[in-house]
Amino acid sequence: MDSKQPIIRLSFPSLFSLYHFQFYSFVIFMTFTIISASYAGNETDHHALQMIKLITQDPYGALTSWNNSLHFCDWAGVTCGKRHRRVTRLVLESQGLKGMLSPYVGNLSFLHELRLVNNSFQGIIPHELGRLSRLRILRLVKNKFNGLIPANISGCSNLQDLRLSYNELVGTIPIEISFLSKLAIVSLRSNSLTGGIPSCLGNITSMKAFYVAENPFGGSIPETIGNWKYLNDLILYACNLSGIIPHSLYNLSLLTSFSVSDNQLSGSLPPAIMFSHIELFQLTNNQLTGPFPPSISNCTRLSILEIIGNKFSGKLTTDFSKLSDILYIRLGDNLFGSKEADEMKFIDSLKNCTRLIELDIGQCEFQGVLPTSIGNLSSQLQYLALGINHFHGDIPRSIGNLVGLLLMILGANQFTGNIPSTLGKLQKLESLDLSENGLSGTIPDSIGNLSKLFHLSLGSNNLEGQIPSSLGELHRLLELFLNENNLTGKIPSHIFQLSSLSKTLDLSDNYLFGSLPTEVGDLKMLGALDLSYNNLSGNITSSLGGCASLSSLYLNSNNFQGTIPPTLSSLKGLIELDVSQNNLSGKVPQFLEGISLEYLNLSYNDFEGEVPSVKVFANISAFSVLGNSRLCGGIVELGLPKCKETNKHKMKFPLFVIVIMIASIFVMITCLAYAWCKKKRKNQLSQSSTSKRFMKVTYGQLLKATAGFSEANLIGNGGFSSVYKGTLHEDEEIIVAVKVLHLQNRGAQKSFLRECEAWRNIRHRNLLRIITSCSSVDFQGNDFKALVYEFMSNGSLDYWLHSSDIISRPTLNLLQIVNILTDVAYALDYLHNHCMPTVVHGDLKPSNILLDDDMMAHVGDFGLAKILGTSYPNSSTGIGGTIGYVAPEYGLGCEMTSSADVYSFGILLLEAITGKKPIDSMFNEGLSLHKFASMALPDHVTDVIDRNTLNVYQGMSGYNTEANAKKIEECLVSIVKIGVSCSMDSPAQRMDMGKVVHELRPILDTLQHIEV
Structure with missing residues (x-):
């Protein structure tokens, strides 16, 4: 080692600082990297939402918040995840949005839920949705999407809830949907899908609800649906399905709703139905045959049972006593019936069905006597349909116990005996049909107690006696059928005072006599009047012209005489007119040419003169004038002689002048008399002219009736008046509403006079009934004016x-x-x-x-x-x-x-x-x-x-x-x-x-x- 080489020594603190610097540099670098990536992801979502808005029409302003003043995560309908601030939910339901769904929706890669229910989106469902691998819920229900269901929706591998109902989709269900292993709910109802229900869907073992009703699929129900062990709801009605119901379906023990109505399914049901959780069971309008399995009694949760419109037959052996929660039993339009003495025993078991609202066993082959236990049915029962069977004997009096009934149909059976008076207890009844039986005796007065009836049909029986006056109490009646009986006497005028009659009044095929009451003209809303095949006589009353809504009028086969009244020209909506087989005379009225008649029968009377040849008279199949020997002219097909020419001007001018002069003098005298009477009447007190119509009351009586116009009795205030509840003590106590005018307010005096004048001219069941008025002074000498009305309790x-x-x-x-x-x-x-x-x-x-x-x-x-x-x-x-x-x-x-x-x-x-x-x-x-x-x-x-x-x-x-x-x-x-x-x-x-x-x-x- 060179001793001159400098030796660098790093202390421990210095070494630590170096590593510390390197570590934080790395952290900062990664942070910026992550932030950059996140920012880029947010920009993608932001841009996708902008593109969705760009091609969306927004008439109600639901997307107003979609602007740069807010972060897109705060926009209406948008939800973002807390961690990455990426869009996870887009929910825009019932906002009136229109236009196309932008394919940029496929760029919302973190989307878990897309719900655009109840808007007006149209065009195809963008296939870019297949990119959304995180998507769990897709609901596009109630829009106008068309085209095919995109096959690449299988790319949404986490999809659990798919709902595309109520659109205009066509084509088939893509088999690729079977790859969605987590799918639990599929709803495709009300589209135009075809090609059958793919059997491969049975591979989706997670399925809990499958709603595909109202599509013209065709084909049969796949056996593989039996693989859906967790299935709760299977709704397949109106799908054009045929074949049998696969037996594998009866093993779905968790099924709660099963509907295959309105298809062409055939075959029979197995003896053992073990749907232990079933609540809704609908097989209506198919071609199912055989006995109905008694094992349905074990479905103790059942609330709706509908098998109407099939060919089930044999004895009905269901024990309904176990079905305590059942609400609707609809078994009608089948072939049930066994001719055994106890075939109606099942009625006894219905006693425990205390929540039952509807029982329909009509249009079957049931026969025998209706058991008295019918009166033990639920007090909640509203609909009882037993019509079009073969029941005979008396109608049980116990039927009057069913006080909750709104509608009862016993027509088209073979019931005999009298109509039980106990029917008068059914105060809620709105429709009663006892027609086409063999009932005899008189119509009981108690029928008049059924004040809520809007439909009463007693036709085609053997009823006799007069039409009871109590029917005049049925003030809500829309249609009344008493035809084909043995009723006698005159037609009571109170029948024609039922102003509610707006559909049909049929009294035909009886033995009624006398003239047609003028009150018939009060039926201003009546659509059809049939008085044919009786013994009515006299002239046809001109008041018939007041029946402005008539479309059908049948007066044939009576003894009417005279001419057809010209007032019938006001019946502009008349389509059918039959006055044949009477003793009518005169010329064929010209006004018949101005009415849009589709059927006219004038046969077998004594009409004379020329038959028109236009409108209904130009169609030989639409009218008849047979049996009138003095008629001429008309279309060639009638074969009538030509009318002879006459000197039409002979003596007509002088006669015309005379008639005009007489008429002018008569009008002049009438006008002078009217003016004198009117002037005299104006000089009389206003109350004297109405004393016969209205009771007289004083200020003191009204003061007492309202407890001194107390605050406790005040029920309303207005600009010109206050209204008080009161009790007048005349022959009996009358609860009234007293309207006291604020005469100090400008316009109140004229308001009082205006209202009095109006009430002098009007009367109608839907107008508030005025009892009287009072124009007097109070105990301080101030003017006092009040109107007294019938009190309205609600x-x-x-x-x-x-x-x-x-x-x-x-x-x-x-x-x-x-x-x-x-x-x-x-x-x-x-x-x-x-x-x-x-x-x-x-x-x-x-x-x-x-x-x-x-x-x-x-x-x-x-x-x-x-x-x-x-x-x-x-x-x-x-x-x-x-x-x-x-x-x-x-x-x-x-x-x-x-x-x-x-x-x-x-x-x-x-x-x-x-x-x-x-x-x-x-x-x-x-x-x-x-x-x-x-x-x-x-x-x-x-x-x-x-x-x-x-x-x-x-x-x-x-x-x-x-x-x-x-x-x-x-x-x-x-x-x-x-x-x-x-x-x-x-x-x-x-x-x-x-x-x-x-x-x-x-x-x-x-x-x-x-x-x-």
């Missing part, structure tokens, strides 16, 4: 929709809402189209809709009403009505018209169905209740429905099948369309209230049938 619609007392306020269901809206529509249709003169309400809103004991709606408060065609009353208070409900044309100074009421009704309808007031704080910057509802049509209506207010789904007891759910959604779309149409800015674009009624009726019918 308050106003505004209370039901918006009361702050949510705890005590019950909830309206969808059926109740539509019932109320239909009642209001009937009232407005009457005011606008059937009341002379026409009345415009002027202030329609929820607080002016009152509800009685039966939740029937009554329109009240005519303080701003206008009687068209008169100068009285006029408003001097500016724009009438309430903000939010006032038609926009009022702001332009336009006159009050019925179209403005239609606008208010449209807003009222949308408010009822959405639960949002038109002045809600959300309606600003150009958004209104009308636009809010309009933008939801047609695919997003359920997004604007206030389910808490309306209880849309839970309130519908029939909401238990996919078919009914779809019907309800269709009803909701139709309802919102009506509201949007009525609330258009332009009056010319709004519906007429007659059309509104026409549109609401089928919606109401659909909901009523679902509800029951």
